[in-house]
Amino acid sequence: MTNEKPEQGKNQIKGSLKSSPITMTLIALGTVFVLYQFFGAGLTFLLFGGLDKENVQGFRFMTMFSQFFFIFVPTLLFARWQEVGYREIFKLKTPTLFEIIITIIGTLSLQNIAQIYLYVQDILLPFEKLSPIFETIRKMMERTYLILISAKSPFEFAFVVLVVALTPAICEELLFRGLVQYNLSKASNYKFGFILTGIIFAMYHANPFSFIPLIALGVYFGYLVYKSGSIYLSMIAHFVNNFGAAYLYYKFGKEEIVSGQASFLFMTAFFSIAIFIASIYAFEILHVNKNQTDL
Secondary structure, X not given: OOOHHHHHHHXXXXXXXXXXXXXXXXXXXXXXXXXXXXXXXXXXXXXXXOOOOOOHHHHHHHHHHHHHHHHHHHHHHHHHOXXXXXXXXXXXXXOOHHHHHHHHHHHHHHHHHHHHHHHHHHHHOOHHHHOHHHHHHHHHHHHHHHHHHXXXXXXXXXXXXXXXXXXXXXXXXXXXXXXXXXXXXXXXXHHHHHHHHHHHHHHHOOOHHHHHHHHHHHHHHHHHHHXXXXXXXXXXXXXHHHHHHHHHHHHHOHHHHHHHHHHOHHHHHHHHHHHHHHHHXXXXXXXXXXXXXXX
């Protein structure tokens, strides 16, 4: 009898999570948030203290470690409690070459739109004038990010790419475009599922200064999975976005990027928006034709 009760309770919990996608989403997100933001960040702080150029390699390693052990592993464990297998939850379908090309073009154009938006936002909303606290927080977040992606050699840059581009492209996409989007789509509908997942994705990054661009990226990543049925496309898009930001800083530096954007701001905005819309249209046409072929 004593052995049956714990087993019965465990089965009830599993049954509750299977029958309630909202419950599964909330518990999974809450668990990962606590593990990653508190245990991961706390462990990093205990080991290295504050981030600076001397201990940046340790911070990079711990960032990668935390992504895998506090996001990737819990996501797989929660997925085991679902009523379907990994392939359906995580949309493990191989994309076509044309899908990959459209995804890369769309991501690069959206990334440029996001950078222009942030540039305009800084002009229209000068945080240093709104509140010294906002400006202090913004500079602290910017400094942390720039230290993490700064590299002095190709070998160091390769490690930066592994940490800030490849690792989150795998771990975060399995959580958000996999587990979370699957459950939210199941609880409502597919379109609402990927849109809400994109908003949650932006909130999870806890960066109010880039909130709108993060929503746009998150919704776009979700759209790719929704339309194609392949999480590999959102992984590619996530990687391209993060790699692009790291590469531009490695190659040109912050000041050169900003001044370059300012000189042809409206022209690049127009062309980037046009290219992004064209990529969405091409993606739609591709999948209309594919669906007709499948029928």
